[in-house]
Amino acid sequence: MKKGVSFSVIPIIALLGVLALSIWAGYQLSIGSSYNKRYGDVFSEDPSVFKMETVKKILEDGLKFSAQDASLEIAANGGTGSTTFWYCAYEDKIPTPEEVKYHFSNLIKTSLNAYAKNSNAGDLFEINVDIPEYTCTGVYDNGESKCSSRDSSECEDFWVTATGNSQIILKEPNVLKEDDSISAIIPQNRFWWIYYRLYDDYNGNSVHEQIQNSVCVPGESINRGEVRGRIESALNEVCRRYENSVLDGYVDCSYEIDCFFEMDGSRNCLNTLCSREPFNEELCDSPEVVRVAGKTNDNDVEKVFFQDCTPYREDHSYSDTDWLRFRIVLKDSKYNIPSMSKDLKNLVWKIQGAIIIDYNQCPIEWTVNIDPCSGGSNELPGGVTPEPPPY
């Protein structure tokens, strides 16, 4: 009996052991699942965070490309969003740093929003994300004190920022929201250095004044046909000054006289407007320009009536005004900048002017040799022939 009981107890104990083992196994099973779930959760968050970071990095690159392209366009315009005349009629209208920053940042904003918008278009952009429109971009130069220095080394980069005061929303794999503010540094770009050097140089060095003073010395008359040469000489002097004392050896200066008609003030050299209103942040997005009041007096073709056939000389004098349209082109070959164009570009600042040259204190004088019997002839000093109209 004792032996039978002892034999039957063994399987019961063993069974209890098996039951305990089953409970342990079940517990272990639940731990395995929870680990799996926990790892799963962690891993689904990680890709979300990674994707959000990727989106922001892409936008930062977009901000960089936008700023670099905008720097080329604003500089080529002369400091604003459209052709900027630093000299207009009798007025000097040098764009202020705030004005330049305003137009510069507006252009960056437009370009950056193209990147933001295209992230939602088509299937190229692999990440499913909502990027709100950027409403504000900022451009931060290294400060006028650093950028006004003759040495450009402390003003060869600048910061740009952008915000829409909103959130980027990542939709997959998890919904994740993050502030949309981004920033980027734009390296190897001397936009601000050239601008501040020119801006500072303007004080006391108006190109308009230089041209006027070079063309017209009060009390001295000018021979007809000499004005263009004097203008070219003045612009040449301006260029050499820019190259030698304002900027540095990387900047080449050249100029073009786009329009000049000596002794024909009726041609105002402008089929666009050169003036712009004083900078006002609310209006500067599309600066309202005012038509320049051009001279309207026509210089009639000289008519001479003859009484007899004796040749004679007739002295003439012109003491009115002429229009001159010029552009000074400053090409910075130190750095090449990525742009919408497929090549890297040099930064080119253009200073444009549409000015009035006043001869009231230095009349243009010339003599006409009249031969009434042969129909008359004009002879100008140096054998200069008057230029025909362009069109």
Added chain:
Amino acid sequence: MMKGQTLEMLGFLILSVAVIGIIIFMRTYLAGSYGKTLSSLTERQETEGMRSGLNTILQTTDPKTGRKMEELIGIGVYTEKSELDFGRDSNGDQLKVNVFKDLEERLDAIYGKGKWHLELPYPDLPFYAQVVIVVDTSASLCDDVENMKRLPDIINNLNEMIKQKYPIKDKDKDRITATVYMLSGGNAGCCEPDYDGQTYLGCSRFEANKRETNVFRCRSINSLDCPRSLRPSDSLHWTNEEDWGRGLACIADNGPPEGWNGASTKIGIILSDELSTGNENQPEAQEASLESAINYANSIDMFVFPIKADTGIACCPSCSGCRSECNICVSYNGEQTSLFTERTCAMDSELISHMEGLMAGVNPPEFRQVYELEDSTEVTTAISDIIKDVAEREVPTVKLGAPIPQDRKVNTVTVTVPIPFIGGYTNLYLYQWQ
């Protein structure tokens, strides 16, 4: 005794079944669950490791240029260049970087040589072209310009084709604009009277309602405010009807009526049967004119395609004893006459090399073949072909690393990379295996 033995055997049997059941249960669920977790972890580690390796490379800043690899890759793909030149640093040292070579070295270091493959396709940007056509207005071009009457319709058709090909959201936006600029100075009385009854080569060769549309315009070169240096003989008038080099330069400087768009593909087409400035013996003037064209075209990244109009050489292939019946009408001292001189004939081959010189100075190698017309009926077709050729130009995908093996498990990562084309992206595809 029997009862006890039976109970004992039954107990052991139950025990055995229970133990086997637990073993099967643990094998199936417990170890399986751990295994799955482990396998999933391994897979994720591999992918994340690969991704973070690539991310590390993309976010690495190049010490020379101060730019991240991601930015450099975007620039490299868009400009179709591996070697990027960012100018010079303050010490005067060149800021050059070979972006795809650097990328290759870095990927080799992280994934091992021969264990990865990378593809960077050129971004599929909607084709948008601004075409300007410079037309020599000397008398011999009368018949060629006559054929160009069809051009406004051809440009319209091309626009429709492009709109069909690309999934453009703004369906109404025109993708191709063309502006014909007539050089000024010719007094080609040889031409038949045009729509306005004129016999010179001007915009009235085109129907009045087609001269000025959204996609096609015709203008005189004199409507442009060209810099003085770009006017032949430095005069205010455009006096040379054959100076297509400076003509193109002037147009490149001014742009079409709507202005150059930074994002457009710019195409300059020249139609002439003589060297720029004419076939006379004036190599310096011809060279200077060509140089202007090259400089200005390069400054705006314009593709240039000269079309060599029929010079009449087929009538006199040996260039000796050429007869006036070759029927090249010229206007000389106010009179029209048929003339085909031996010099005109001899300059035929000179013209081809002259035009090829222009293309070599501007275009990539695949676009250096001069379009030669056999007769004037081919003008519009040639212009249309040029635009199509540029539109269908295939930019090869950048491929780096080893070919992808067929018999291995390959991990893939795709990363979107922005490009300098405003709003543009491309994708970087990385394949990696053990």
